Amino acid sequence: MNQTGIASLLLGFVLLVAAGAVLAQEHQIPVAPQEYLDMESPIDMDDVDEDFLKKVNRLYKSKCRKCHGTQGDGKGSASEDIEIKPTAFSAPGYLEEQKDGQLFWITMYGSEGTEMEGFGPDSDAGLSEEKIWELVAYLRAKFTR
Ligand code: HEC
Structure with missing residues (x-):
């Protein structure tokens, strides 16, 4: 994989983790x-x-x-x-x-x-x-x- 590939993979991962954190924060027990x-x-x-x-x-x-x-x-x-x-x-x-x-x-x-x-x-x-x-x-x- 070239550097751009690795960079976008990393970026994707960071975004995923951030989205997860936001979701977890907003969640309330029904x-x-x-x-x-x-x-x-x-x-x-x-x-x-x-x-x-x-x-x-x-x-x-x-x-x-x-x-x-x-x-x-x-x-x-x-x-x-x-x-x-x-x-x-x-x-x-x-x-x-x-x-x-x-x-x-x-x-x-x-x-x-x-x-x-x-x-x-x-x-x-x-x-x-x-x-x-x-x-x-x-x-x-x-x-x-
Ligand atoms: C795989 C993990 C897991 C297991 C095993 C598990 N729980 Fe939970 N439980 C959770 C999570 C995560 C929540 C939070 C749900 C939410 O935030 O909506 C939760 C929430 C609850 C709540 C909600 C409390 C409230 O305020 O309404 C009760 C009650 C509960 N669990 C009872 C149990 C009982 C009893 C068992 C075993 C029979 C059990 N759980 C097994 C993960 C688990």
């Missing part, structure tokens, strides 16, 4: 439809004990940890290569501001245009709604700061 925001979790947080957390931890480890991280800070092993970063559940006040139905909806259906895929019954992961509610309760119990 808000769930009202009917989801109105939903109440079938899981009573008073029933969330060590056994429950241990059980759901297995699911979190296998399906969520690589992005959202062991500490729920969004710094899992796969997060570095992701343009739109995984949500940091453990950011102070973050989970308190989110409705159960919001967390449920995103976990069910994912967030379009990001690495966050849906995990609900119709997805590849095929988790039941019950399992998704368990994950929501788990996130709250473990990562609320």
